Amino acid sequence: MTEYDAVLFDSDGVLVEPPARETQLEATRAAFREVGVDDPERRHLLDVASGVTVDGLHEICAAYDLDAETFWDARERHDERSQFEAFRANARRRYDDVTAVAELPVKRGVVSNNHHSTIEFKLDFFDLRPLFDTFYGREMTIESLSLKKPNTHYIERAIADLNAESVLYVGDSESDVVAAHGAELDSVFLRRSHRRDVDLSVAPTFEVDSLHDVAALVK
Structure with missing residues (x-):
């Protein structure tokens, strides 16, 4: 050996x-809401929450006329916060x-x-x-x-x-x-x-x- x-x-x-899927999706919804998109397509929510690529992210942002850097900053902040909260609540x-x-x-x-x-x-x-x-x-x-x-x-x-x-x-x-x-x-x-x-x-x-x-x- x-x-x-x-x-x-x-x-x-x-x-x-691992994080709960719904927690990841809600963090992504919150990011979309922050940049003015209240009802994103579910497939876009799933893509962003489950391992989006650089090209995929730019395509999704283009669909809503979003600045990719601004949206991704929001997504990362909400995702980070949701994970911290889950640990503190003993949910993870x-x-x-x-x-x-x-x-x-x-x-x-x-x-x-x-x-x-x-x-x-x-x-x-x-x-x-x-x-x-x-x-x-x-x-x-x-x-x-x-x-x-x-x-x-x-x-x-x-x-x-x-x-x-x-x-x-x-x-x-x-x-x-x-x-x-x-x-x-x-x-x-x-x-x-x-x-x-x-x-x-x-x-x-x-x-x-x-x-x-x-x-x-x-x-």
């Missing part, structure tokens, strides 16, 4: 519960098996497609910051959308911070596995309850049910 000198983790669905929790991260005898980091500010909030809110040597989310800009996983940009930055050579990446989505492959890393697909029925078109190096299983792999 490969010996690893660092482990990187996704955040939502791995360390903490950290997973119990996160305690296994402390058992890892190697350096650790977090790389997420969520906002960097939101990752920072989670780590502090749940007292997880001491477990990690570095962490990256994306900036709250349109440009950052092109740097999200499966792009390896933030993964490579984390690896550089850790000065690591053999790294394992743990995620709960196909884009996590693809990003790990792109960065030439071994990958773990964490099949939590919300991922029970997901079929992957790419094969992870490992598939597990718990972060305790990840600790066992690294040990």
Whole structure:
């Protein structure tokens, strides 16, 4: 078995519960309302809330004659606020098996497609910051959308911070596995309850049910 000198983790669905779809949609509705669009098409709400691309965002904004930067600023602020509120209301929790991260005898980091500010909030809110040597989310800009996983940009930055050579990446989505492959890393697909029925078109190096299983792999 490969010996690893660092482990990187996704955040939502791995360390903490993922955001509720309706919460994401309501944050997007609020952003549209802020810029004067009271009744956006549902397909546009879904696209913005579920991982819009740079080109897709510009197309949606053009449909309503919106300035893309202005709309995206509103969307990011409302989305960030909705996540903070969910954590504070105990509507989103950290997973119990996160305690296994402390058992890892190697350096650790977090790389997420969520906002960097939101990752920072989670780590502090749940007292997880001491477990990690570095962490990256994306900036709250349109440009950052092109740097999200499966792009390896933030993964490579984390690896550089850790000065690591053999790294394992743990995620709960196909884009996590693809990003790990792109960065030439071994990958773990964490099949939590919300991922029970997901079929992957790419094969992870490992598939597990718990972060305790990840600790066992690294040990």
